Amino acid sequence: MAEQKTPEFTHFDADGNAVMVDVSGKNETHRTAVATGSILVTEDILQAVQNKTMKKGDVLGVARVAGIMAVKQTSSIIPLCHPLPITKASVDFTVDADTNTITALCTVQCDGKTGVEMEALHGCTAALLTVYDMCKAVSKQMVLSDIHLVTKTGGKSGNFAFDEE
Numbered sequence: 001m002a003e004q005k006t007p008e009f010t011h012f013d014a015d016g017n018a019v020m021v022d023v024s025g026k027n028e029t030h031r032t033a034v035a036t037g038s039i040l041v042t043e044d045i046l047q048a049v050q051n052k053t054m055k056k057g058d059v060l061g062v063a064r065v066a067g068i069m070a071v072k073q074t075s076s077i078i079p080l081c082h083p084l085p086i087t088k089a090s091v092d093f094t095v096d097a098d099t100n101t102i103t104a105l106c107t108v109q110c111d112g113k114t115g116v117e118m119e120a121l122h123g124c125t126a127a128l129l130t131v132y133d134m135c136k137a138v139s140k141q142m143v144l145s146d147i148h149l150v151t152k153t154g155g156k157s158g159n160f161a162f163d164e165e
């Protein structure tokens with residue numbers, strides 16, 4: 001078995017205090033991140049979402065906007081995240097009627113000195129939470145799950161693809 005390298009925790013100073021990582025010396029590169037997650041809903045909810053008959057309106061349309069807004073606000077919500085010049089933010093959904101599952105896919109891009117993984121994860125999560133919020137009057141029997149980074153490109157650490165084993 002290969003020896004594991006001890007991770008370098010860059011969000012702490014020598015005294016153990018939390019710090020924002022200094023990225024001033026890094027080069028700007030094109031960076032992308034894609035995150036996904038799902039929400040398991042009841043059959044009644046899924047039908048109302050698909051038929052756009054939920055009393056609060058177009059659930060997936062509103063959730064898409066919520067996800068994009070969350071991407072742009074990540075540095076205000078997650079401590080120590082850098083504000084980034086986002087060049088693309090999108091949220092797409094797939095609906096699986098066989099499993100009563102709605103899956104969100106959030107894609108984020110920027111040209112910057114640090115990655116957009118947190119932005120993609122935040123956008124995905126906010127979109128799913130919005131689905132929950134807009135549907136909870138029908139049933140609170142919903143489960144968010146499997147929120148994770150799918151891919152990431154750019155930067156010093158290179159590319160990443162989630163191992164779907």
